[in-house]
Amino acid sequence: MKVHGKAMRSIWAEPNGSVGIIDQTRLPHAFVTLRLTTLEEAAHAIRSMQVRGAPLIGATAAYGVCLALRVDASDGALERACALLQATRPTAINLKWALDGMRRALHHLSPSEREKAAWAHAAALCDEDVAINHAIGRNGLALIQEAWERKGRKGRVNVLTHCNAGWLATVDWGTALAPLYLAQNEGLPVHVWVDETRPRNQGASLTAWELGQHGVPHTLIADNVGGHLMQHGEVDLCIVGTDRTTARGDVANKIGTYLKALAAKDNGVPFYVALPSPTLDWTLEDGVRDIPIEQRDGRELTDVSGRLASGEVVTVRVTPEGSAVANYGFDVTPARLVTALITERGVCPASQEGLLSLFPERRRLAGGTGT
Ligand SMILES: CSC[C@H]1O[C@H](OP(=O)(O)O)[C@H](O)[C@@H]1O
Numbered sequence: 001m002k003v004h005g006k007a008m009r010s011i012w013a014e015p016n017g018s019v020g021i022i023d024q025t026r027l028p029h030a031f032v033t034l035r036l037t038t039l040e041e042a043a044h045a046i047r048s049m050q051v052r053g054a055p056l057i058g059a060t061a062a063y064g065v066c067l068a069l070r071v072d073a074s075d076g077a078l079e080r081a082c083a084l085l086q087a088t089r090p091t092a093i094n095l096k097w098a099l100d101g102m103r104r105a106l107h108h109l110s111p112s113e114r115e116k117a118a119w120a121h122a123a124a125l126c127d128e129d130v131a132i133n134h135a136i137g138r139n140g141l142a143l144i145q146e147a148w149e150r151k152g153r154k155g156r157v158n159v160l161t162h163c164n165a166g167w168l169a170t171v172d173w174g175t176a177l178a179p180l181y182l183a184q185n186e187g188l189p190v191h192v193w194v195d196e197t198r199p200r201n202q203g204a205s206l207t208a209w210e211l212g213q214h215g216v217p218h219t220l221i222a223d224n225v226g227g228h229l230m231q232h233g234e235v236d237l238c239i240v241g242t243d244r245t246t247a248r249g250d251v252a253n254k255i256g257t258y259l260k261a262l263a264a265k266d267n268g269v270p271f272y273v274a275l276p277s278p279t280l281d282w283t284l285e286d287g288v289r290d291i292p293i294e295q296r297d298g299r300e301l302t303d304v305s306g307r308l309a310s311g312e313v314v315t316v317r318v319t320p321e322g323s324a325v326a327n328y329g330f331d332v333t334p335a336r337l338v339t340a341l342i343t344e345r346g347v348c349p350a351s352q353e354g355l356l357s358l359f360p361e362r363r364r365l366a367g368g369t370g371t
Pocket of ligand 1: 052053054055162163164165166169170174175176202240241242243253254255329
């Protein structure tokens, strides 16, 4: 997507063998890029959320393996790199998907062949992500166009989104926001209600920023406003991302998504999940029971960062000393609350049969290991 008019991706390989990323912890107050040169720097980038978003986490892990193999391309080094990267964050399945893909691409090669093959596989993974997301954009665009027709092509189509499932969460285009970018490019009058998404404020800091860069009309709202807007007919549809979706359509996504889905169900508002196939966990069915939910440092809740009038960015504490803090990063929306899943292969019901209709090659695995 474009940053200050210049087209760029969220991650890229530099000619000197380093990996370029956008430091998302600095947005929206500063646009800073970093160069990762070691496995440890790649792992830190994921752990610290300099990069975040399920697809981008996977891409960063793939490049982290490349950086590791430059130092040591032995079987042991490959396994140690995958283990270190896998341990960075537990919920997004794309991490495991990317690392499993790197292992499959590399384990049969001799150590001397591995680094070159790793860089090629990581690059191909990134290109595949861009193509998947653009296809999700096209499939989601049709839903926005249908909403526009339902409104008699009057006013604007109001879409609510939670957290950041935009191009910053992927290599490019985004998942939940891809349909909005395509709608904007088509001249459809869209408007986005952007949940701020406490405590990390990915909506306020990232979604609002990237929509603004692309000129997409949007309004930032507190996390608890969405239900009120739905009650008053101000939301035509919801589109959110996912970090892991089970074989029967249960959706793990940023904390608070489940509550939005409940409000949408109660008000008859379509609730869509943009789901790239690498984010599907075919080995699980019951997401509430089985998807691991990340718990992060309580300081993400007790402290907030912001920019002073002087331009200095500071961090301040907003809670009393001594209060216990629970910082759950994700929740799981049961499939029954999801109107449909927007995948790169089309839109389907949030169900095992719905997913198998788009991914029939998985039918032989359904009910088996699923991998
Ligand atoms: C397209 S994946 C976006 C997904 O990832 C976010 O989580 P985090 O920012 O903690 O990596 C959030 O759940 C988004 O929906």
